[in-house]
Amino acid sequence: MVSKAMRPVYMLSGGITKFAKAHPEMDFRLMVKEAFDAALGDLGGQLTPADIDGSVISYFSDHFACQLKAGAMVQDFVGLCPKPNVRIEGGGATGGLCFQAAVQAVASGRLDVCAAMGFETMSTVETWKGNDFIALASDTKFDYPLGGFYTGYYAMMAVRHMHEFGTTEEQMARVAVKNYANAAHNPFAQHRREVSVEEVLRSEMIAYPLRRLTTCVMSDGAAVCILASEEKARRFCDNPVRVAGIGCGSDTMRMADRPHGKVPLLPHESESDYRHLRYPGVHSFRAGRMAAIEAYKRAGITDPREEIQVWELHDAYASAEMQQYEDVGLCRYGESGRFIDEGRPTIRGRNPVNPSGGLLACGHPVGATGLMQMLFCFWQCQGAIARHFGDDFCQVPNVTRAAGYSHAGTGTYVTISILEKP
Amino acid sequence: MPEKTEGPWVTSFDPLTLQRRYTIDYNISYAEDSPFFHALGRDRLLGSECKHCNYRYATPRACCTLCGGKTDWFELPLLGRLHSWTRCYFSGEPYLRECPFMLGLIEFERVDTLFMTRLAEIEQPEIGMPVRAHFRRKKTWSVNDVYFAAA
Numbered sequence: 001m002v003s004k005a006m007r008p009v010y011m012l013s014g015g016i017t018k019f020a021k022a023h024p025e026m027d028f029r030l031m032v033k034e035a036f037d038a039a040l041g042d043l044g045g046q047l048t049p050a051d052i053d054g055s056v057i058s059y060f061s062d063h064f065a066c067q068l069k070a071g072a073m074v075q076d077f078v079g080l081c082p083k084p085n086v087r088i089e090g091g092g093a094t095g096g097l098c099f100q101a102a103v104q105a106v107a108s109g110r111l112d113v114c115a116a117m118g119f120e121t122m123s124t125v126e127t128w129k130g131n132d133f134i135a136l137a138s139d140t141k142f143d144y145p146l147g148g149f150y151t152g153y154y155a156m157m158a159v160r161h162m163h164e165f166g167t168t169e170e171q172m173a174r175v176a177v178k179n180y181a182n183a184a185h186n187p188f189a190q191h192r193r194e195v196s197v198e199e200v201l202r203s204e205m206i207a208y209p210l211r212r213l214t215t216c217v218m219s220d221g222a223a224v225c226i227l228a229s230e231e232k233a234r235r236f237c238d239n240p241v242r243v244a245g246i247g248c249g250s251d252t253m254r255m256a257d258r259p260h261g262k263v264p265l266l267p268h269e270s271e272s273d274y275r276h277l278r279y280p281g282v283h284s285f286r287a288g289r290m291a292a293i294e295a296y297k298r299a300g301i302t303d304p305r306e307e308i309q310v311w312e313l314h315d316a317y318a319s320a321e322m323q324q325y326e327d328v329g330l331c332r333y334g335e336s337g338r339f340i341d342e343g344r345p346t347i348r349g350r351n352p353v354n355p356s357g358g359l360l361a362c363g364h365p366v367g368a369t370g371l372m373q374m375l376f377c378f379w380q381c382q383g384a385i386a387r388h389f390g391d392d393f394c395q396v397p398n399v400t401r402a403a404g405y406s407h408a409g410t411g412t413y414v415t416i417s418i419l420e421k422p
Numbered sequence: 423m424p425e426k427t428e429g430p431w432v433t434s435f436d437p438l439t440l441q442r443r444y445t446i447d448y449n450i451s452y453a454e455d456s457p458f459f460h461a462l463g464r465d466r467l468l469g470s471e472c473k474h475c476n477y478r479y480a481t482p483r484a485c486c487t488l489c490g491g492k493t494d495w496f497e498l499p500l501l502g503r504l505h506s507w508t509r510c511y512f513s514g515e516p517y518l519r520e521c522p523f524m525l526g527l528i529e530f531e532r533v534d535t536l537f538m539t540r541l542a543e544i545e546q547p548e549i550g551m552p553v554r555a556h557f558r559r560k561k562t563w564s565v566n567d568v569y570f571a572a573a
Contacts, residue, residue, distance in 0.1 A: 024434065024437045024439055025437050066442070066444070126515075128512070128513070128514060128515040128518055129514075129515045131512070131513060131514040131515070132514030132515045132516065135514050140450075141452060141455055141565065142481055142538065142565050143538055144514075145564045145565050145566055146525055146538060146539065146540055146565065146566065147510055147513045147514065147517045147520075147523060147525060147540075148513055148514020148515070148516060148517050149510055149512065149513040149514050149517070151510070151512070152508055152510045152513070152525045153525075155508035155510070155525075156506040156507060156508045156525060156526075156527055156538075157506070158508075159506045159507060159508055159549070160505065160506040160527075160549070163506070163549045204511070205509075205511050206510075206511060206512050207508045207509065207510040207511065207512070207525075208508050208509045209508075252487055254481055254538070255527075255536075255538075256480065256481045256527060256535055256536040256537055256538045257479065257481060257483070257487060257535050257536075258535070258536075259488070259534070259535075260534075282505070282506060282527060282536070
């Protein structure tokens with residue numbers, strides 16, 4: 001556990017290269033540079049590369065990049081040589097882990113200002129080859145040879161969730177409808193067209209019950225977050241946002257190996273809530289629950305439903321967003337269907353989730369995704385969504401805290417990072 | 423300088439985009455899991471039991487994830503029940519021609535964890551239905567040498 005001697009950490013700014021199916025006009029270095037320049041630009045030129053003490057760079061796949069040590073090339077390209085730099089990799093949670101590594105670098109006192117920079121270039125191969133690369137992040141002796149297809153794994157988790165809790169395809173469709181509706185107001189999103197439940201349910205089946213419109217798309221893109229100590233935050237930024245707490249959990253690589261035991265409880269839950277639930281099995285993400293427990297403890301949160309006003313969850317699949325409502329305690333395990341039916345995670349609901357449109361609408365260039373989530377959380381805390389989106393629809397009113405949930409494998413790593421308006 | 427007789431496939435001129443092929447032949451060892459794959463060759467399924475805490479794994483592993491203890495092999499029954507399933511209409515590149523195909527997670531009596539596998543010869547899978555292991559006649563020396571069908 002991080003000791004109380006750790007320094008407070010602030011987010012100063014961030015930038016993003018709009019995620020797209022392909023960015024053939026920019027290589028990964030230029031994409032990150034564009035996001036990096038946007039982050040510096042947001043501070044009005046107060047912060048220059050000379051003020052940054054080092055960086056953490058995230059990208060998931062050497063296979064997609066077709067370039068080893070790509071992180072070193074980014075460090076060089078944005079003008080941060082010869083300062084410290086390390087590459088972070090952890091599947092789908094790569095971006096979230098990168099953010100937390102940068103937080104740790106500042107909290108420990110090693111760096112005063114740290115850039116967290118992430119990217120992915122997934123357009124280098126066709127989608128079926130991309131599926132293959134991604135599935136290499138499952139056990140290659142026992143899982144990968146069955147089809148080389150992560151969507152299949154998530155589909156089996158969703159089917160079990162439906163069996164345990166009565167979750168329906170319509171409820172998953174409602175998650176997608178919500179996220180695409182939000183994205184219509186987010187210029188950084190790829191899919192900006194509203195859809196109906198019927199349209200989602202008519203879209204092509206990928207792996208039952210997951211369809212084309214309940215599955216995110218592989219993308220190219222980059223995102224950058226700038227983190228700093230309190231002193232440097234005050235010097236370079238007029239309205240920094242504090243990192244209130246971070247948490248990370250893990251689980252077995254093979255989902256077949258997951259135990260069937262007791263639910264680790266959040267502060268607002270009791271054992272009687274889950275007397276008959278065998279947990280996590282393949283229906284829930286224990287890593288997400290453990291990340292929440294750690295992050296809430298550090299941030300002093302006792303009821304996330306009241307104390308966190310915005311969530312960016314990892315909706316690589318609509319079913320996964322529903323599972324995550326439960327992991328983070330927005331509702332009890334088994335209640336995510338009713339949670340979406342009642343409209344609680346909608347933008348004007350009680351617990352807005354993915355006001356940006358999430359991964360479903362923005363896309364999932366893996367190494368950038370977790371950083372994009374934190375950037376949207378940062379803008380929510382600053383009340384700056386209208387300035388960046390040109391539209392205030394996605395701004396949740398009166399945000400004091402926003403949290404990002406970054407997720408790898410079938411829940412193999414999960415990070416939760418909570419931002420708080422000082 | 424001699425002329426190259428084969429140029430790359432250019433998919434776009436501006437920005438200049440080329441196809442580049444990169445192939446690898448790995449020598450992958452099943453290492454400590456080899457007995458599982460040997461057993462598939464004899465139409466048998468092996469799991470692992472922790473010598474220390476007696477936790478029983480349907481998908482084998484040399485060390486227990488709960489206590490770190492070493493495991494012993496034990497023979498799994500060929501009859502189990504369907505814990506979850508899906509039908510895939512898309513896949514990774516090597517498996518595209520096999521679409522649609524079904525995946526399943528199998529649970530066994532008195533075994534603590536599950537086994538992921540292909541399903542076959544099941545019209546409408548149902549969670550809890552009894553299923554039986556079948557083995558390929560011609561071995562591929564992979565986990566695909568076993569699949570499950572309705573019992």
